[in-house]
Amino acid sequence: MQAIGEVISRLNNTRMGSTSEICYEHTVQANGKEYTKEIKKITFDGEIFCPICERDRTTQELSDEEDLKIELAMGRRKYNVFHNQSVLTDEDLFDASFKTYAATKKEEIHNKELASKAFTSYRDGGTFTTWFAGEPGVGKSHLGMSILRNLNESGKKNKSCLFISVDEMFLRIRDSFDNKDSRYTELYFANLLTDVDYLVLDDLGTETGGSGTKKTASDFVMRVLYAITNGRQNKSTIVTTNLTRQELEKMYDRKLVSRLMKNIYVINFEDTTDKRIKKYEI
Structure with missing residues (x-):
């Protein structure tokens, strides 16, 4: 899973900047209660996004790719039973x-x-x-x-x-x-x-x-x-x-x-x- 720092590091030395916009989609637990954690959004190539949302999206894409690879491998294994066994x-x-x-x-x-x-x-x-x-x-x-x-x-x-x-x-x-x-x-x-x-x-x-x-x-x-x-x-x-x-x-x-x-x-x-x-x- 990618950390926030890895996402930001990937964007270093690029057309990136800070914004005043806030993402309210994330929460933290403290003293048995759940609080909204305000994350400042950033801009990259004219697009504004939350670095945590971007990390989660990228992680999900990688997970979906791995799931597809596993599904295809299992499919090939079943397909080969006919000739191999x-x-x-x-x-x-x-x-x-x-x-x-x-x-x-x-x-x-x-x-x-x-x-x-x-x-x-x-x-x-x-x-x-x-x-x-x-x-x-x-x-x-x-x-x-x-x-x-x-x-x-x-x-x-x-x-x-x-x-x-x-x-x-x-x-x-x-x-x-x-x-x-x-x-x-x-x-x-x-x-x-x-x-x-x-x-x-x-x-x-x-x-x-x-x-x-x-x-x-x-x-x-x-x-x-x-x-x-x-x-x-x-x-x-x-x-x-x-x-x-x-x-x-x-x-x-x-x-x-x-x-x-x-x-x-x-x-x-x-x-x-x-x-x-x-x-x-x-």
């Missing part, structure tokens, strides 16, 4: 967008429109879970990533967005049990996934075996998923899965599935075929 099994997904989602059939066109509407609602402040369900390869992850990328780039770019492959996350957590140098602990992911503004949980159910399996989730898997869903009750989440609700309830439990599916916006694929199966020409 997302966990993908296919790095090409980072390039996924609405433009690159090939939609030619009726269901594909419709679901692309639904995903675009989900993005618009999230951007405008909506809080809900978008639920992509269908067979592998139909574009669930692609559209989920498209929503997330657009959110990361929208507005002031100050919202944290994270894409997590559920299977890969659990592999990294399990690795941390024996690898004490790993940062990918259960606590790390629980904190990370609950803190972010927007989260994609990709391929839910694959960590236990996926479609057709009769396996049930371990206590460890249930504990992690409960921590995430509990922490995101009032946040927006995007889930992709190959499993039906009935299959998920057999794999986990009904209470967890109910929390995962709270306030959901469903985008279901029934007729779309696997887009990853393509003929290779030689």
Whole structure:
């Protein structure tokens, strides 16, 4: 904070002079009472001002500049979460967008429109879970990533967005049990996934075996998923899965599935075929 002397010193050897005008905006405390302190105004380049008011104004400007720097730094930190902390099994997904989602059939066109509407609602402040369900390869992850990328780039770019492959996350957590140098602990992911503004949980159910399996989730898997869903009750989440609700309830439990599916916006694929199966020409 600048002292009065510093303000006056800054103005030394300039066109400065004294005036008979008084500023009555300042007070002092004495004997338990508040008194007005009369400050004589000065003149500089033809302008008359109070040196204390000028000091306070300059200090406030500096404080506002620092606040803006902090806000921008925090915004950049949140913006970078998407690229720095997302966990993908296919790095090409980072390039996924609405433009690159090939939609030619009726269901594909419709679901692309639904995903675009989900993005618009999230951007405008909506809080809900978008639920992509269908067979592998139909574009669930692609559209989920498209929503997330657009959110990361929208507005002031100050919202944290994270894409997590559920299977890969659990592999990294399990690795941390024996690898004490790993940062990918259960606590790390629980904190990370609950803190972010927007989260994609990709391929839910694959960590236990996926479609057709009769396996049930371990206590460890249930504990992690409960921590995430509990922490995101009032946040927006995007889930992709190959499993039906009935299959998920057999794999986990009904209470967890109910929390995962709270306030959901469903985008279901029934007729779309696997887009990853393509003929290779030689």
